[in-house]
Amino acid sequence: MKKCMFVLLILSSILTGCWDKRELNELGIMLAIGIDKVEDEYRVTAQVVVPSEVSTKTSTGRSPVILYQENGGTVYEALQKITKESPREMYTGHLRMLVLGEDLAEEGIAKSIELLSRYWEIRSDFYVAIAKDMTAEELLNVRTTIENLPANEMFNTLKTPEATSTSTNGFTLDELIANLTSDGKEAVLTGILVKGELEMGSNKQNVESITPAAQIKYDDLAVFKKDKLVGWLTERDSRGYKAILNNVHNSVTAISCPKGGKATLEIIQSDSKIKGKINKGKPEVDVNIKVKGNVEEVECQINLNDQETIVELEKNTEKQLEKTINLTIETAQKQYKSDIFGFGEAIHRSNPKEWKKIKEQWDEEFSEMTANVKVDVKLVHTGTEGNSFLKKIEVK
């Protein structure tokens, strides 16, 4: 009996997991998926790693990724058809990017992402972006230089804090779905596009020259209403959006000096609070933003050693940020009538009873509502120097 058990134990350690085994060398690792709408069908483009090209030893200079493309009535159907072209089973657990074509976005994105939230293998930690002025297929067809794998380049570009600091912002699938399903908040997505000559993108020359003919670049944010793309925010509005949503760490803002000229400020910390309330039966929000920043560049004649100057700079920054934010809110209210900031959610949180009354006509209420924006800026230091050398040579 004991011997028998011993043999069984040894066998079980060698023979475990045979049913669902999937060897790495039998899998095609899918890094990016693009979805477009072609007539009535979905066109799914999958960017799959060519393993031999990723390792430095066996690399022969061929493309590190391959694009598969199929049409289908549903997304899964199209995805499944790819197996007919690929010798390997598709593995989606390492998905990095989901790119949706602009045409699809205008028709509505909800149906096309349902699979991705339901399918067991897919984790929701990848970014979703909208291909601006092009199809997702065209976008995924561009080779990149620094990161061998285009999907990784897209993912990392969005992830680095510096990139999120400008006018773009990454959204994962979870965040997108949360925004889509929320009553008092509309979705926003990152725009992505190809700079330069699109046709050159997939060529090998694209990664061989110092200045690639086609480069992938993130652009401003796309505004949604329900699940339909209604327009794009400008760079200024994207900044305003990020300031309200508390995502402006490490971002850089140019401000005007008291006596003309410009200075640049780096925001190191920001803390925004949205508070909803009902004032005389009308919805209202208070947006309070506390910002900490450093002076990083001075291109004007000011005396930085003077406390007064610092206070004045702080005031200027506050004014400028408030202006940007107010203009952004106005764009969302008047142009798109889409509550991308979650003001409705804020009112729901503070006053659930009143929210029930205004919920149905929230779009109209939102476009009429008042938002009291207050920015409080504190400057911490002025970089490695006090007064600028510009002061010495008196450059105007």
Add this chain to the structure above:
Amino acid sequence: MMQDVKINSYQFLVLVILFTIGTSILTVPSALATDAKQDAWIATIIGTGIGLLVIWLFITIANWFPHLTYVQIIEKLFGRWIGKALSAFFVFISLLYASELLYYFGIFLNIHMLPNTPMVVLNILMAGIVVMGVRLGLETFARTAEILVVVFFVFFFILVVCISPEIKFENIQPVYEMGTKKILQSSIFYVIVSSVNAVVLLMIFPSCVNKMKQGKKTFLIGNLIGGIVIIVITFLCLTVLGVEKTAGEIYPSYELTKKINIGNFIQRIEGLMASLWIITLFFKTTLYFYVSVLGMAQILNLKDYRPLTLPLGMITVVLSLVIYPNIIYQKHFDETTGNSLTLSIGLFLPLLLVFVYAIRKRTE
């Protein structure tokens, strides 16, 4: 009879904790969030409170007959034939629940980890250990529980610490929006799943625990600790995933562990974290199975329950495969028929016992 088996009160405490957490860790957050929305965590707190009352009822009954098991108590109070019929019903339901838990185990792995492995294989594997555990006896698996509860709480602690940076309190605001009625309604479901079911522990509680007095306390404390774990899990699901996602997911706690990402270094550890509910599921299944086997042996007046383990184990596996045609049916069954079954053996039967006991005492 195997009445010489005794476990100490700490081992009993551990078993109660694991039993209470059992399946609730997987199903309660989503079931409660469907009705009570962002107030589901309040419902779990209320539910734990009500659950303690139910446990108190069980303890009262156990107190009257410190040397008998539940099946024996029923037989003593209702007489031979009615008693046996009621006990058979009780045993049947706990066997049904044992196979239901096997189904839970199989379907969870089928959905999230091993989609191509047939469920029968997974269920046989699990049932194999369960049968083995029961054959080795209560003492053995109580000691196993003593070891594995440490593993459970270490993983649980890791989960809580790793996920806490993702908490967003906006997700549970406005607090108390759904009102008392909705919250109470949904907390009832929770009470049934984690406390009323604990009636099966009456098969081991008074008779197999060596110190009656401490045993009473540990029954309550164990239920409370289990309840706190569920409160924490529900709270984390709501604050991290949000209401819609928690209600929409079939296993929100698993989705929760997928979210763990610390410095891009500690991530993708959900497979490890799944051992949390594999452990609790195993002990809940084992307890159900042990109770049904022991109960059946006592009904049939057998000297030893062990000969029953293998045949009943096979029945459990087969039952677990045919019990539900699909997972939607399972959800529906749990919320309707399952609840009534649990209430009938876990609440009405004990109340009836109290009633009959009172009458008998008076006539004596």
